[in-house]
Amino acid sequence: MIRVNGIHKSFGAVHAVRGVSFDAPDGKITGLLGPNGAGKSTTLRVLYTVLKPDEGSASIDGADVVTDSLAARKNIGALPHGAGLYPHLTARENIAYYANLCGIDKAEVGDRVSSIIQLLEIEEFADRRTKGFSHGQRTKVSLARALVHDPQNVILDETTNGLNVMATRSLRRLILKLKDTGRCVLFSSHVMQEVAALCDDICIIANGQVAIDGPLESIRERTGQEDLEEAFVSAIRMVGEA
Amino acid sequence: MHTFLTVFFKEILDNIRDRRTLASALIMGPIFGPVMFAFVINLSIDRALDDAESIMELPVVGREHAPNLIRFLESRNIDIVDGPAEIDDAAEAVKSGVHDVVLVIPESFGEQLADTIPARVELYSDEANSQGEKEARRARNALSAYNRQLAAIRLSARGVNPLLMRPINIDVVDVSTPSGRSAMLLGMMSYFFIFALLMGGMYLAIDTTAGERERGSLEPLLSLPVTRGQLILGKIMAACVFMAASLMLSLMSFYVVLKFMPLEQLGMTPNFGLPVVAGAFFLLLPFILLGASLMTLVASFTKSYKEAQTWLSVVLIAPTLPILIVSILTLRPKLEFMFIPSLSQHLILVDMVKNEPLNGLHVAISVLSTLVFGVILTWVCARLYRREGLLG
Numbered sequence: 001m002i003r004v005n006g007i008h009k010s011f012g013a014v015h016a017v018r019g020v021s022f023d024a025p026d027g028k029i030t031g032l033l034g035p036n037g038a039g040k041s042t043t044l045r046v047l048y049t050v051l052k053p054d055e056g057s058a059s060i061d062g063a064d065v066v067t068d069s070l071a072a073r074k075n076i077g078a079l080p081h082g083a084g085l086y087p088h089l090t091a092r093e094n095i096a097y098y099a100n101l102c103g104i105d106k107a108e109v110g111d112r113v114s115s116i117i118q119l120l121e122i123e124e125f126a127d128r129r130t131k132g133f134s135h136g137q138r139t140k141v142s143l144a145r146a147l148v149h150d151p152q153n154v155i156l157d158e159t160t161n162g163l164n165v166m167a168t169r170s171l172r173r174l175i176l177k178l179k180d181t182g183r184c185v186l187f188s189s190h191v192m193q194e195v196a197a198l199c200d201d202i203c204i205i206a207n208g209q210v211a212i213d214g215p216l217e218s219i220r221e222r223t224g225q226e227d228l229e230e231a232f233v234s235a236i237r238m239v240g241e242a
Numbered sequence: 243m244h245t246f247l248t249v250f251f252k253e254i255l256d257n258i259r260d261r262r263t264l265a266s267a268l269i270m271g272p273i274f275g276p277v278m279f280a281f282v283i284n285l286s287i288d289r290a291l292d293d294a295e296s297i298m299e300l301p302v303v304g305r306e307h308a309p310n311l312i313r314f315l316e317s318r319n320i321d322i323v324d325g326p327a328e329i330d331d332a333a334e335a336v337k338s339g340v341h342d343v344v345l346v347i348p349e350s351f352g353e354q355l356a357d358t359i360p361a362r363v364e365l366y367s368d369e370a371n372s373q374g375e376k377e378a379r380r381a382r383n384a385l386s387a388y389n390r391q392l393a394a395i396r397l398s399a400r401g402v403n404p405l406l407m408r409p410i411n412i413d414v415v416d417v418s419t420p421s422g423r424s425a426m427l428l429g430m431m432s433y434f435f436i437f438a439l440l441m442g443g444m445y446l447a448i449d450t451t452a453g454e455r456e457r458g459s460l461e462p463l464l465s466l467p468v469t470r471g472q473l474i475l476g477k478i479m480a481a482c483v484f485m486a487a488s489l490m491l492s493l494m495s496f497y498v499v500l501k502f503m504p505l506e507q508l509g510m511t512p513n514f515g516l517p518v519v520a521g522a523f524f525l526l527l528p529f530i531l532l533g534a535s536l537m538t539l540v541a542s543f544t545k546s547y548k549e550a551q552t553w554l555s556v557v558l559i560a561p562t563l564p565i566l567i568v569s570i571l572t573l574r575p576k577l578e579f580m581f582i583p584s585l586s587q588h589l590i591l592v593d594m595v596k597n598e599p600l601n602g603l604h605v606a607i608s609v610l611s612t613l614v615f616g617v618i619l620t621w622v623c624a625r626l627y628r629r630e631g632l633l634g
Contacts, residue, residue, distance in 0.1 A: 048465035051630055073467040080465070084458030088259035089252070100248040101466050129259075146462065 007056035031199035048078035077151035087131035102149035156187035249476025271441035272491035275434025301325030342374035442488025443481035447537035513597035531616030
């Protein structure tokens with residue numbers, strides 16, 4: 001369960017996030033939808049504790065991301081945008097490194113890594129060094145790495161960017177699987193179809209603010225638009241005018 | 243502790259597989275120093291050959307005919323050795339390169355001297371050979387000196403002032419001293435050790451911040467349930483291991499190179515046996531932590547890998563500054579110098595290599611102050627690793 005309560009974040013003169021609030025409950029997929037530069041990534045970075053909010057607060061399963069950040073991180077599996085691997089280590093070693101850092105019992109690490117490799121269907125290249133991996137291969141390995149400690153809350157930042165159809169489909173299946181096991185999945189995207197197809201709740205962010213949020217149906221009703229794209233555009237207009 | 247070890251072992255594995263790190267840590271640093279050193283020493287040897295203070299070997303045929311002359315030559319730092327058995331072989335021995343110079347004293351030498359006839363000696367040399375030319379010049383100078391001395395004695399015996407023979411007195415003042423030269427060379431040596439140990443950890447230090455950031459692996463790493471202090475400590479310690487390996491290799495390669503260098507021709511007999519190698523290793527060990535944290539600190543302010551490399555090449559030169567100043571001013575080790583890292587190691591190392599007794603207090607201050615600087619910088623690195631700007 002992720003709670004975001006009125007967070008603000010500025011970088012110098014740029015006020016990137018201006019009072020974003022939303023809840024991402026367990027057993028649901030929550031989508032952060034918004035144009036490039038809307039503040040999605042900044043919001044997520046506050047959630048996985050690499051940035052501190054200037055104002056407001058956020059918590060992961062009740063642990064505040066500022067005052068209790070270590071506990072908050074324990075329950076997050078985060079995949080930042082453009083996450084990189086260690087090129088001299090094999091995929092398996094990359095994943096095992098994170099498993100060890102997450103404090104998984106030494107005797108268990110091997111099994112845990114093998115099972116996540118199976119889950120993400122990356123056996124084929126698991127024992128190759130990651131130097132020269134394709135974008136899709138890298139994304140799968142870094143996702144495996146983020147999920148190896150079996151976190152309750154999964155944060156994915158633009159993960160489907162640049163993936164081909166097959167890879168996107170298998171990622172979608174995985175996200176649905178996570179939801180079915182009661183995980184809280186929060187993912188950001190600027191692709192509306194993806195969000196519409198996958199998410200239970202949608203939070204449209206524009207200009208650092210939440211334009212509108214709720215289930216897809218309620219967004220359609222409130223904006224009076226049948227098509228999500230139209231709903232998206234009119235929601236963004238609403239923020240612009242306000 | 244668990245996190246620290248995980249990071250530490252991962253960094254070791256990662257960098258052992260990285261050719262660039264291995265090349266700089268295990269080849270570049272350790273080889274560059276000794277090669278430069280051998281080059282400079284060879285140049286110095288050429289220049290120092292006619293230095294009267296070094297010992298020269300002079301093969302002599304018929305030494306029994308002129309015992310006084312032989313004693314005189316020996317007093318001029320010339321080692322008299324037996325030349326070819328026969329007078330006739332002297333020219334052949336020089337021509338074939340067995341000897342560079344041969345002095346032949348004929349049987350008639352004593353007789354001619356007693357009769358005040360100019361007594362004949364023969365000096366065989368090959369003037370086309372620069373080495374032979376230098377030795378011949380030195381032998382000739384020594385013989386002329388003996389010549390003047392005998393002339394002076396003869397004049398005094400006849401009541402004539404020998405100074406009449408010397409209307410002009412030329413006094414050439416050479417201000418260079420072999421110890422000064424060797425101090426310069428020794429200073430170079432201690433810098434090479436520092437250079438090698440810094441090179442060993444340079445890429446690891448860059449990787450800690452700029453490298454991880456550029457690769458995109460920093461953000462996911464920081465989102466793990468670990469404290470950043472343990473991450474950076476593991477990384478700095480891994481850098482230290484590579485630096486220690488690099489230092490050890492560089493000491494060993496100097497040990498091997500010095501075995502083959504004709505340093506005695508420079509009047510230098512550096513004390514650089516295995517005990518000194520071990521001593522130098524432990525003396526420089528505290529500097530490793532300081533170097534690793536300093537490089538990590540500098541790299542953490544840079545925006546990219548390339549920028550970090552540029553700045554770190556400045557850090558590679560920085561430790562030479564105090565050494566250079568002290569070498570130019572030829573300052574002797576003083577207590578207050580021992581508080582300055584790199585300078586203290588240099589001064590103690592020079593004393594070790596000169597085989598002078600070590601000042602225990604100096605060693606203790608050097609080790610402790612360098613360690614304290616290292617710990618402070620490591621702490622600063624850990625503080626800086628917590629800031630948001632780290633993400634770039």
